[in-house]
Amino acid sequence: NQGVLCTPQMQQDICEYMQLSNHLYRALERNELVLHYQPQIHVDSRSIIGTEALVRWEHPGLGLLPPGKFIAIAEKTGLIHPIGEWVIRTACRQNKAWQAAGLPKIPVTVNLSVLQLNKPSFVQQLDAILQETGLEAQYLELELTESVVMHNLLATIDALAALRKRGIAIAVDDFGAEHASLQYLTRLPIDKLKIAKPFVQGMAGNKKDAAITSAVLAMAQKMGVRAIATGIETPQQVALLTHANCQEMQGFYFSKPLPPEAMAQLLQHGLAGPAGTA
Ligand code: C2E
Ligand code: MG
Numbered sequence: 001n002q003g004v005l006c007t008p009q010m011q012q013d014i015c016e017y018m019q020l021s022n023h024l025y026r027a028l029e030r031n032e033l034v035l036h037y038q039p040q041i042h043v044d045s046r047s048i049i050g051t052e053a054l055v056r057w058e059h060p061g062l063g064l065l066p067p068g069k070f071i072a073i074a075e076k077t078g079l080i081h082p083i084g085e086w087v088i089r090t091a092c093r094q095n096k097a098w099q100a101a102g103l104p105k106i107p108v109t110v111n112l113s114v115l116q117l118n119k120p121s122f123v124q125q126l127d128a129i130l131q132e133t134g135l136e137a138q139y140l141e142l143e144l145t146e147s148v149v150m151h152n153l154l155a156t157i158d159a160l161a162a163l164r165k166r167g168i169a170i171a172v173d174d175f176g177a178e179h180a181s182l183q184y185l186t187r188l189p190i191d192k193l194k195i196a197k198p199f200v201q202g203m204a205g206n207k208k209d210a211a212i213t214s215a216v217l218a219m220a221q222k223m224g225v226r227a228i229a230t231g232i233e234t235p236q237q238v239a240l241l242t243h244a245n246c247q248e249m250q251g252f253y254f255s256k257p258l259p260p261e262a263m264a265q266l267l268q269h270g271l272a273g274p275a276g277t278a
Contacts, residue, residue, distance in 0.1 A: 023074045028082055030084050032058045035090050036257035039266060040228060043242055052109040053091040054257045075113055084116045085125060092133040092140060093259055103113045103267040107169065109141040114148040118155065123162045137167035146178040160189050176216060193220050197231025203240045214244045
């Protein structure tokens with residue numbers, strides 16, 4: 001007994017949601033998911049110190065879809081569990097294969113959804129994947145957003161402690177973008193903060209963004225936590241961050257996320273020239 005108004009855009013969104021969620025059930029078994037890898041750079045040495053695995057969906061009709069189009073659907077439908085497990089296994093297997101091919105031994109980072117970390121069997125699942133792929137735990141890093149961390153703080157502390165005991169590093173993604181409770185920094189066992197893109201990208205034009213970025217970098221250093229700046233697109237941002245004592249960076253300026261073959265080439269040959277044109 002109600003009338004509902006719907007704009008053409010809403011109608012289109014609902015159709016897209018239905019279409020994608022129906023297909024997502026089959027995407028894994030049809031091998032339509034792929035991982036791309038974005039390098040993380042130590043600026044002074046221009047060396048690659050890690051890679052972040054980012055999932056994409058090679059949709060048969062719609063082309064290569066970014067995670068923004070389907071991770072939320074995967075979370076709603078519960079498909080995030082098999083998809084998340086596939087992502088961890090594939091990233092570990094790929095990193096081990098690169099190491100076996102003689103490429104530099106560096107960690108691969110995987111993004112986690114809150115639902116994955118809260119699953120009681122998650123730590124066992126990780127153990128099984130590390131054993132199966134032969135990747136040493138120190139070469140796997142997990143990235144959580146602040147909302148994941150805050151969701152269930154006590155359970156999260158236990159899960160993170162269990163992971164760190166194994167040698168798996170924990171990074172907080174998009175630091176400063178959401179809750180940014182400083183209290184959790186004192187309570188959570190974490191290794192690394194990833195400074196959210198908007199602060200980094202605002203640094204050049206906005207004194208407040210620059211002040212926050214510098215303060216987070218100084219705080220991380222004093223706490224003995226590593227910090228990495230993300231979303232770097234310009235040489236000016238590199239200069240400002242270097243001036244603020246930030247050495248670890250990730251962004252399109254150095255490289256976009258790459259398919260595994262291209263990432264292997266980059267690992268082998270390193271970044272091109274000082275302009276970061278790789
Ligand atoms: P994120 O973890 O913050 O990953 C970085 C995102 O920023 C990536 O988008 C990357 O392509 C983009 N990016 C990197 N450098 C730059 C830059 O210089 N400028 C700009 N404008 N963007 C840059 P992508 O691949 O579309 O991923 C979006 C988000 O999807 C990720 O954000 C992450 O939260 C989520 N995600 C990706 N893969 C997975 C996954 O396997 N599992 C889960 N649960 N989430 C994932
Ligand atoms: Mg991330």
